[in-house]
Amino acid sequence: MAREATLVAPAARPLLSRRARELLTGYLYLIPVILALGCTVLFPILKAMHMSLYNHVLIRPQEYGYVGLANYARLLHDETFWLSLWNSFLWVFGSVSFQFLGGFAAALLLHQSFRGRALVRTITLLPWIIPGVVVALIWEFIYQPNYGLLNDILSRTGVMTERVAWLANPGLAMPAVIVTNIWRGMPFFAIMLLAGLQAIPGELYEAARVDGASVFQRFCFITLPMLKPIIVVATATRIVWTFNYADLIFVMTSGGPANATQITSTYTLLQAYSNLDFGYAATLSVALLLIMLVFTVFYLRITRGLEGVA
Amino acid sequence: MNEHRILSRRVLLKTMAAAGAITAAQLKWWEEPLLRPRRAWGAAPVRFQFSVPEPKRNALVDSLVQRFNQIQNDFEVKVEFVPQAQARQKLITSVAAGSPPDCCQIWDNWVGEFEGMGALEDLTTKAKDWKHYKDVLPLAWQTVTVKNKIASLPWVVTNDALYYRTDRLKEYGIAPPKDDWGFDQFLAFTKAFTKTDKNQYGFGMRGQGTWAVLYATEFMYANGAQVLKDGKVVINSREAAEALDWYLDLFRKHKVCPPSVPTDGWRGIVEGFGRGVTNTYIHNSGSAEEQKGFVGEQNFSTVPLPLGPAKKRNSFYFSETLTAFNKGKSREGAWRFMAWLMEDEPNLMYTKGLGLLPSRKTLFERPEFMQDPAYRGFIKSFPFSIVSPYLAYAGWGGKIDSEGVPLFQQALVGKLSSKEFLDKFAEVLTKNMS
Known part of the structure; x- marks a missing residue:
């Protein structure tokens, strides 16, 4: 009697190797993120670039059409754009440098232990928590020349005899809005740097103290180097934010008086929502994007390696 | 437990009565209270955009809209309040997107822009057949006439x-x-x-x-x-x-x-x-x-x-206008509502409430405008008033x-x-x- 033999069929060879499948699965997981970023970041950028090549003034639909680089040529000859770029530089430099110095000082103070520290920390955060528009309204009232708080205090204390138009004087308007932005942005640096300070091991300070290092030396050779990575990231982030931050100025001065506080982001808003010139507003946005890209590359290059020190 | 429930109900009823009294007090300026039952089913919706320069106007316009909705059964006006600073761009973007409201309230210096976009309903024929056409001040018609076409109704005027x-x-x-x-x-x-x-x-x-x-x-x-x-x-x-x-x-x-x-x-x-x-x-x-x-x-x-x-x-x-859009879905409803706002009672309510002047002569010449010292300078300025050259x-x-x-x-x-x-x-x- 013949015996039946069952042969095991050889396993089918998978279409893709194990490594390829793992790689593909990884990419599949990335699809939602790619889609989300594509829709919310990439598409608007490409759309803005596309719009910048068109004459797209909403109140003149008849004139809509492709104009090539005409909007960019207009930008190069636009005096207000160059003025707004210079104002943006003053705005960013003035705001971020003093925010950093003030925030650093606050972080060093808050790092000390004292009674009520938690309460003081919370209060320090307040300007950052309040919405930008509300901050602008509060400071607009403070600066109001006729019945504002600042002029009232200065005149009651005899510091000044004539009322000062803080926001209506072209020479004072920019410093005034910068002071407001410093007040608003200081807590950001304070909190970031405080977190960094708390991460520095106490042994380092103890060892330095045993070696006879002074307070200043400990600050220069331990605190600063250990905080450098945070300083680099926080400053870069803040510079980009401030450059694009239009709320304060838009509410307080609308870019005036006489364009004295007109920064590129408020100028872009003006073109888009007052002139309804979306083509030119898109051109300004693309220019802003390029300026920020160049700045970021330059900044990261000069601070290369610092972010990895800690 | 029961007692607590009864008391709660009482409190609830009292609160409702108080709320009703407050609402009635708010409406005391309205000669006829809101008694009539609501409109019939199937009333066509009419979108009305109102730009708000100050919150006081919201209640006033809401009352006017409610009133219109109650006195007729064909249309139901739905008002969209937009802050004045954003009203112009919101309207222009809605026109560009092909979805404007049926009608809106705007200042006459915007009318030309909308006309230039080809977005406005030409009201010339309807306005000339309208019963109050000749009662409206000629200068008021000038503010809303673009390229010999009447583009809006001059709701109120001022100088x-x-x-x-x-x-x-x-x-x-x-x-x-x-x-x-x-x-x-x-x-x-x-x-x-x-x-x-x-x-x-x-x-x-x-x-x-x-x-x-x-x-x-x-x-x-x-x-x-x-x-x-x-x-x-x-x-x-x-x-x-x-x-x-x-x-x-x-x-x-x-x-x-x-x-x-x-x-x-x-x-x-x-x-x-x-x-x-x-x-x-x-x-x-x-x-x-x-x-x-x-x-x-x-x-x-x-x-x-x-x-x-x-x-x-x-x-x-210049004038505050009532303007209709040619891409509106209820053009007849828009006209009926706008024409109603120009009638004696609603027009007087709106103008007196806000300090603006009616564009209709018979209303404008009433003593509450002519004899009020607050309006004296404006009325005295009418003989030499001109439509803004920037229009x-x-x-x-x-x-x-x-x-x-x-x-x-x-x-x-x-x-x-x-x-x-x-x-x-x-x-x-x-x-x-x-």
Whole structure:
């Protein structure tokens, strides 16, 4: 009697190797993120670039059409754009440098232990928590020349005899809005740097103290180097934010008086929502994007390696 | 447990009764209470966009809309409130997207822009067949007529005059201004009203917003200047520059204005007067009711703007319009609602509530307008009022604000001379004559 033999069929060879499948699965997981970023970041950028090549003034639909680089040529000859770029530089430099110095000082103070520290920390955060528009309204009232708080205090204390138009004087308007932005942005640096300070091991300070290092030396050779990575990231982030931050100025001065506080982001808003010139507003946005890209590359290059020190 | 439930119910009923009483009190100005049952099923929706310059108007417009919805069964108006600062762009974007409201309330200086976009419903035939056509002031029809077509209904009208404090006039022993006063008397008047030691200024000049340029233009017209002549922009004439110099010197040289002028927009000048910082300011009648609340009805009055060296003067006349869109889904409903808002009762409710003047002669001539000192200056200014010359071209609307005002501010703070400002401004206008 013949015996039946069952042969095991050889396993089918998978279409893709194990490594390829793992790689593909990884990419599949990335699809939602790619889609989300594509829709919310990439598409608007490409759309803005596309719009910048068109004459797209909403109140003149008849004139809509492709104009090539005409909007960019207009930008190069636009005096207000160059003025707004210079104002943006003053705005960013003035705001971020003093925010950093003030925030650093606050972080060093808050790092000390004292009674009520938690309460003081919370209060320090307040300007950052309040919405930008509300901050602008509060400071607009403070600066109001006729019945504002600042002029009232200065005149009651005899510091000044004539009322000062803080926001209506072209020479004072920019410093005034910068002071407001410093007040608003200081807590950001304070909190970031405080977190960094708390991460520095106490042994380092103890060892330095045993070696006879002074307070200043400990600050220069331990605190600063250990905080450098945070300083680099926080400053870069803040510079980009401030450059694009239009709320304060838009509410307080609308870019005036006489364009004295007109920064590129408020100028872009003006073109888009007052002139309804979306083509030119898109051109300004693309220019802003390029300026920020160049700045970021330059900044990261000069601070290369610092972010990895800690 | 039961007792607690009964008490809660009582509290609930009392609360409801109180809420009803408060609501009824709010509606007491309405002659006929809201009693009629709601409209029939199937009423066609009508979208109405209302731009809100101040919250007071919301309740008023809501009441008007409710009222319209109750007196007829064919249409149901749904009102969309939009802050005034965003109203223009919201409308333009909705037109561009092909989904405008059926009708809206806008100022006449926007009408040209919408007409230029080909978005407006031509109301010429309907308006001419309308029963109140001849009752509407001819100047009011002019403000809404674009290229010989009636583009809107002039809901309310107003012009510019000078508000001044009558109580302080007596306090400082200043003679009240006469209707035919001139530039020199205006300067002397504002100087006498300036008491810097008391933080009081003689004139609340406007430095921000489109009307900053319009008020200055009224003084230029008083010196014989014009914006357009034979189809050319001539606002940079010698007469215009001289008058502008004189006007700006009120702030620059004579210091009769508060230091906040370059950033003072509409709210700035109205509040400046209301808080007692300024003793005069130029505005339309739209802030009269507000000032009655701020400084008291008996403490202020209005007077026409002064005559210039050329013995001329103008007050720019404009209207708040009711405008319908040709892409609206309920064009008949829009017309019925707009025409109803022009009827005696709703029109009077709206105008009296806000300090604006009705565009219909029979309403305008009623004693509540003609005999109120707050409106005196405006009514006296009607004989020499003209439609704003800046309505001539749709392209000028947004440009005055975005380019004209920053230039004006530069002249105000001395960065540009009056002539330099006017030359640059004339360039802006010439470029946008479309």
